[in-house]
Amino acid sequence: MDKQALFLKFIDFVTAVHQTTHAFTKGAKLEDVTPVQYKMLEYVAVSQPVTLSSVADCTHMSLPNTSRELKKLIQKGLCEKVADADDRRRQLIRLSDKGQQLMNGIFGHMLSQLEGRIGTLSGEKLKEIEQALDLLHDRVFRT
Amino acid sequence: MDKQALFLKFIDFVTAVHQTTHAFTKGAKLEDVTPVQYKMLEYVAVSQPVTLSSVADCTHMSLPNTSRELKKLIQKGLCEKVADADDRRRQLIRLSDKGQQLMNGIFGHMLSQLEGRIGTLSGEKLKEIEQALDLLHDRVFRT
DNA sequence: CCCTATAATTATCATATGATAACTACAGAG
DNA sequence: CTCTGTAGTTATCATATGATAATTATAGGG
Numbered sequence: 001m002d003k004q005a006l007f008l009k010f011i012d013f014v015t016a017v018h019q020t021t022h023a024f025t026k027g028a029k030l031e032d033v034t035p036v037q038y039k040m041l042e043y044v045a046v047s048q049p050v051t052l053s054s055v056a057d058c059t060h061m062s063l064p065n066t067s068r069e070l071k072k073l074i075q076k077g078l079c080e081k082v083a084d085a086d087d088r089r090r091q092l093i094r095l096s097d098k099g100q101q102l103m104n105g106i107f108g109h110m111l112s113q114l115e116g117r118i119g120t121l122s123g124e125k126l127k128e129i130e131q132a133l134d135l136l137h138d139r140v141f142r143t
Numbered sequence: 144m145d146k147q148a149l150f151l152k153f154i155d156f157v158t159a160v161h162q163t164t165h166a167f168t169k170g171a172k173l174e175d176v177t178p179v180q181y182k183m184l185e186y187v188a189v190s191q192p193v194t195l196s197s198v199a200d201c202t203h204m205s206l207p208n209t210s211r212e213l214k215k216l217i218q219k220g221l222c223e224k225v226a227d228a229d230d231r232r233r234q235l236i237r238l239s240d241k242g243q244q245l246m247n248g249i250f251g252h253m254l255s256q257l258e259g260r261i262g263t264l265s266g267e268k269l270k271e272i273e274q275a276l277d278l279l280h281d282r283v284f285r286t
Numbered sequence: 287c288c289c290t291a292t293a294a295t296t297a298t299c300a301t302a303t304g305a306t307a308a309c310t311a312c313a314g315a316g
Numbered sequence: 317c318t319c320t321g322t323a324g325t326t327a328t329c330a331t332a333t334g335a336t337a338a339t340t341a342t343a344g345g346g
Contacts, residue, residue: 021157060165064297068333089343090342232312
């Protein structure tokens, strides 16, 4: 197999990943949260506590816009802000209890979707999947 | 490894895929094309010729909005529309020469990025990557 | 203490996007 | 031919998003 063919397979794969994640998050209720705000919540959920700057970097947003959207998330009661004791310019951001519950629900929904796809597989197959995830993460999708 | 741990690995992997594709398309010049328009172009490039309805379905957009954005793409000279001879309600959409060149450039840029990551690997390793892509596509990210 | 860089906020503007209603044109069934 | 469903268009509105300038507060070097 040449590089060209592998590239096509790569494109196809990436498209499928995007489709799948879209399908997974679809249906999870997101009352009042815009797409950009959801991206922020997801990042905070996985990496909390985080600074505003790191949210901006990781979501590829400008600092002013990140600040604006965070304010909305705080108004909705989904995030909390605490001044960093070591550097009082910095804000440490984390999910509030309500935000944590929201994200737990969404991750739970995604988990059940994933279960639906791999729930019936043997331990053997699951091991293969795990290894494939590791391999591609290392070789192709490392960040 | 339990399902919970595999789920975390899954989340991590998906995040890495999103980051990587963002990095890949970043830097490819996109003069005058908005994100949504790019999504449309990408779909048309891979699946052309396509109907407007299928574009709407596959990009998760409403038909009116898809129609509006397609009009802009045609104005920019990136897409072409031909009435279907069999069903004159339908429009067959494809890239124009200019649009094809644009997408060739972008795919070329992505290909070179991919080369940068896997270019030095042995045929053996490439085979492993190919198999991992196939496995995950079949078992986890099938659509 | 002064200077410069960093972290974040606020305000403002232009544009992109999403939702919806009302419409035209055509296909296919009966 | 009429009726109903499908494909697409146009117009309009509200909101989300992106870009940028100006400002505040604090850290850290010298």
